[in-house]
Amino acid sequence: MNVSDFAMFSSLNKEEMIRLNYDKSSERWKKGTLIYGEGSRLNGFYLISSGIVKVFKMGINGKEQIIRFAKRGDIVGYRSLISQELACSSAKVIDEAVLVHIPYDTLLFLIQNNWRFSKHMLELLCGELKESNEYITNLAQKSIRERLAEKLLLLKKDFELDNQNTLQISLSRIDLANTVGTATESVIRELMELKHNNVIDLQGRRIRILDERSLRRVAHL
């Protein structure tokens, strides 16, 4: 596991890279494992080397609201770390993952010594904030169907399709519902609707995108 492969560390010089490699630690995590929970104190953040992680918040009646899915190259747990407060979200492995743990002191060291790294972090946060704000607008103004269609397109962008146009992320209906922000039953009904209109095809958790143009139209994009 060599961290120099990752874009977020591309600005580090040799010395910084040596320190990072010394401080970090990699570990394999099984599907379903909680990486950290709301209210816990983190002593570092996690870089995802492989696998998929969901970041979510607990809402009413223990219903999860999924904030984002993180994949290779993404980091999780850095928000509360930088703020030096307790985690206000949880992270769970949904696809067997290898995570690189990077201690707080190392993060601080990099921020203090390498402005390019800081700028990278700033840009990363700005990107996340942009997506969050867009999602707020969608939640407030779009119907379930529109949101689902848009989310499928976003998942396509982030996780891509295989050669049969199948989304390369496997989500339970429950997780999909908690991403779109609706009830499981509603997401199922809308998926069926899209299937009957030949926009997508379903085989269990495999979602094939048959007609991206239609999907885009449904999403109002």
Next chain:
Amino acid sequence: MNVSDFAMFSSLNKEEMIRLNYDKSSERWKKGTLIYGEGSRLNGFYLISSGIVKVFKMGINGKEQIIRFAKRGDIVGYRSLISQELACSSAKVIDEAVLVHIPYDTLLFLIQNNWRFSKHMLELLCGELKESNEYITNLAQKSIRERLAEKLLLLKKDFELDNQNTLQISLSRIDLANTVGTATESVIRELMELKHNNVIDLQGRRIRILDERSLRRVAHL
């Protein structure tokens, strides 16, 4: 107008402060003026010295989704500036304001030369991201009534009450609806409901909070 009053510049040394003071420019903005619009290119960000600014995105049918209200000490326009992309939100004055414009080059200079400033910016972004994520959970899971109650409490935290418990921000019903993420009529009905239950009192746009405990209960906090 002396920028050294503001927390976000507390880490600057004398030399940096001189440069900042040289580069910046203050201006008075009338109520209703658009500071920047979605899709525009910014060449700096704005620090709010006085007044109130709303940051919003255009959604379906030109319906605004208000992301946040910014007041003295807050900054707007920095997200797209740091990302060096076109603005993906708009900002409009809703209470006569004095804004300090700080050019991109100055921002970059500070990021490159003062890690404490960068850290400040990182923490600021983390705070905004946290609020955005909490709002996503609320939008997805709470009713209009709950969201309205919570928003009133948040407005109280940010803009405080006068000695008669009146919220020190004057919002149109439309803006309030676009903040909560609902129709104007709905927000009016819920406000009336709260008034009839003696939780709040209304006199035009003035909102008096009579029973914060009840409000907190309604908001499920």
Next chain:
DNA sequence: CGAACTGTTGAGAGGCTTCAAGCCTAGTGG
């Protein structure tokens, strides 16, 4: 193999939006 969880479908209820109509307020122009 059973338990626990996920997925699916139907029915009913209710929260919220939309439309419509009227009132009120503030700002404008004659």
Next chain:
DNA sequence: CCACTAGGCTTGAAGCCTCTCAACAGTTCG
């Protein structure tokens, strides 16, 4: 200075979207 207009505010009614509850089939895993 006042009528006028545009936009904000309010209320009612109708109807749809979405949630919840319930029941059951399918699946996974110890």
